[in-house]
Each structure stands twice: as C-alpha cells, then as structure tokens.
Amino acid sequence: MPAPPVDFTDEGQLVAALRGGDEAAFVWLLDRYHASLRRVATNFVRTAASADEVVQETWLAVVSGIDCFEMRSTVKTWIFRILMNVARTRGGREHRSVPFSDLGSEPGEVAPSFAPDRFRSGFRLYRGHWARGPEPWEEQPAERLEAAETLATVRGAIAELPDRQRAVVTLRDIDGWTAAEVCDLLELSEANQRVLLHRGRARVRQALEDAYLERGS
C-alpha cells in the first residue's frame, strides 16, 4: 500500500521530509519562497546579481542547517532570518551603500510624517491644522503615476530608509507579509512595527511629493 502523500503545509511533515532527503519537499520550498526571497533580498543589496547570490547562499544555508532547525519559529521565519543574516554579513564585507546594520539596535527615528511648518501654530482654534496641505500628486493620471520614473522614485526612497524601516516596508508592502509575521521575524512589538512602517511610508510619500513639485507638477 502506498504511503499517504506528505502534506508540506504541515511544518512537522515538511521538516521531517527535508531531513529525510525528500527532494519533492525541497522543490516545494523553492517554489514557495524563492521569488519572495528575491523580492526581499533586492531591497537589501544594490544589484540584482548580488541579490541572487544572497538568495542562493540562503538556500545552501537552509540545506546544511535543516538538521539544526529547532522549530521554535515557522520554517518561513527561519529561512528569512537566514536571508537577513546573509545580507547583513555581505553588507559589511562589500561596504555597500545599503549597510545592513544590526536590526535590533537602530536608534529610534522621530521625524514627523510632514514637516512641522506644514501645520499652523499660534492661534488656538487652528493650531495643529494644515497650513500647507499635501500636494495633489496622487491625482496624476495612472500612466504617469505608475510610470517607471515614479516607481524609481519609490525604489530610491526605500533604499534610503533606515534598516528597520526598509525591512518592514519591504516585507509588508512589497512582499505582502502580515503584521504578525513581520513582528515574529524582526522581533518587534505590533506597535513598533506600525511605527516603522508608518515612518517608511511617510518618507516614500514625501519623495513622491518632492518629485511632483520638481517636475513643476
């Protein structure tokens, strides 16, 4: 009688299959996470070639580390932790302009979402209300808004973000992770995760507004 098919979505069965050398399990893992790893890696290193190398190195670490995986996190979290470590090591080695410093110890950034002078001060009734509201860049036609030039602005702004903001924005807004998954991977509280995400999005928004004003709207 043939053995029942292995359910790879079950973490225990998946890990057992990988440890037992089941190639189908490894192929399943590659299919499931390779694109995602590339998307994330691309935001931590400068070139696509570097990203590919980081991802490949990650997979090799998965292969050699599966026996040591203690299942205290999900397989997904474990794999992406390896990616972060590989990217960080590499950032230090290559002196990249996107250094991947210790995710846990970045000083908190307190820049507001909009410059303080965009809000009124003084007279009590209007204090804290807009003095200069957001420029209407989002009203541009879709062809303009989704043009390569605009996306390059977004990409550039994300590349300039502090590490933790870049990590959270990449995972949440590019790769579609849930807040809970991001908190688990980066060991953040829900509130801190949202602060980092908010700061990152605020900078991207500002970059889009700046680009819009530079073009003379």
Added chain:
Amino acid sequence: MSDDFRRRARAERVWGDPASMAQPRPRRRNVDCIDFVERITDYLDGAIPERDRAAIDRHLAACADCTRALDQWRTVIVLTGHLGDDVVDDLDPSTQEVLLAAFRARPLTPD
C-alpha cells in the same frame, strides 16, 4: 475623582454633553490634523480603538487635506507593491540544479 465622574467626563469628550448641545461649540473629542497624519498606518491597519475611530471618521468627513493624506498613504502602498512585480518568479533551471545537487549531497542523519 470618582469613577462615575471620570466615565461621564470621557463620554462628554466623545459625544458632547447633551445639556450643552445647544451651545455653539459642543465639547467633543477633536482630532488635530497634525496628530491624525501620525496615525494613518494605525487607521489603515484597524489598530485604532472604536471610540477614536469614530472621531477620526468625523474629522475626515470635514477635512479635505487629511482625506488627501489618507489617499496618498493608500497610493504609496499600491505603488510600493508594484516594486515586486518585476521580480522574476521562476527559479532559473541552472540555479535550481545547483541547489538540488547540494540538497542531494547533504549527508543524511538517522532519526
């Protein structure tokens, strides 16, 4: 301050004291634009308590600039999402071969 007093004070902040509704400015919880913009991500993530959310929704109904700021956050999220579009989803065959070879060459440890 008694709990009852505190509860009433809170209720008045949110809804206004019914007795003073006829006054020109009912006391209700006001939302300042400068504070709202820092809570947009909380708002989009559903992380704002019900009571505050109602106040924010009232504010948004009246404030075009805050509504625009909220729209821009949504647009930023959509545009950022497009950055993932150009990542090639398929693993190229030669890389897959390298990885599979490494997997096959892995020494198996007995359970």
